[in-house]
Amino acid sequence: MGIFDIVFRSLAVYLFMIIAIRLTGKKELSQLNTGDVVLILLISNAVQNAMVGPDTSLLGGLVAAGVLFLLNYILKNFLYKNERLRNFIYQKPEILIHHGNLDFTTLSRLKITNEELQEAMREHGVERYRDVRLAMLEVDGNISIISNIDGMKQSTYKRKQAHKRLDAS
Structure with missing residues (x-):
C-alpha cells in the first residue's frame, strides 16, 4: 500500500x-x-x-x-x-432569553433544560429570568448572559463542562 x-x-x-x-x-x-x-x-x-x-x-x-x-x-x-x-x-448562536422572556421553542429544540438554564444564570449571579436582558447559546456551546442588573457584567457559562472531565478528582 x-x-x-x-x-x-x-x-x-x-x-x-x-x-x-x-x-x-x-x-x-x-x-x-x-x-x-x-x-x-x-x-x-x-x-x-x-x-x-x-x-x-x-x-x-x-x-x-x-x-x-x-x-x-x-x-x-x-x-x-x-x-x-x-x-x-458551524451553527449560529441561538437566543434563549430576550428581556426576561424565554424562547421555549429554541430551548426545546436545543434540549436545554430549565435546570441547566437556571444553573447558568446562578453562575452569573442572576436569580430571576426577568433580570436577564439576553441569554445566548454561543457556537462554542457556552451560554452567555447579559443581565439587567446594574453593575453586572456579561459573563459566560460553559455548558455541560463537568462532562469533559475524564479524571476521578
Whole structure:
C-alpha cells in the first residue's frame, strides 16, 4: 500500500467525519458526555484501518496523522474565508432569553433544560429570568448572559463542562 493511498483514505475519512458530526447535530466537542467520549474512541479505532489499511508501519501512521493535521489546517483557512462553508459546518448562536422572556421553542429544540438554564444564570449571579436582558447559546456551546442588573457584567457559562472531565478528582 502506497503513501498516496494512505493520503486518499485519510482524506475520505476526514471528510466523512466532518459531515457525519455536522449532520448528527454535534455542535461542539466541548459538550462531551460519557457516551460521546466512548463514541469518539470507538470511531477512532474503527476508522484506523480505513485510513492505513494493512500498513502498520511508523511511516504509515505518521503520514495518516500528517494528512489529518494538514486537512484540519486547510479547513480552518477555508472556514475563515468562506462564509457559506462556515455556515454549513458551524451553527449560529441561538437566543434563549430576550428581556426576561424565554424562547421555549429554541430551548426545546436545543434540549436545554430549565435546570441547566437556571444553573447558568446562578453562575452569573442572576436569580430571576426577568433580570436577564439576553441569554445566548454561543457556537462554542457556552451560554452567555447579559443581565439587567446594574453593575453586572456579561459573563459566560460553559455548558455541560463537568462532562469533559475524564479524571476521578
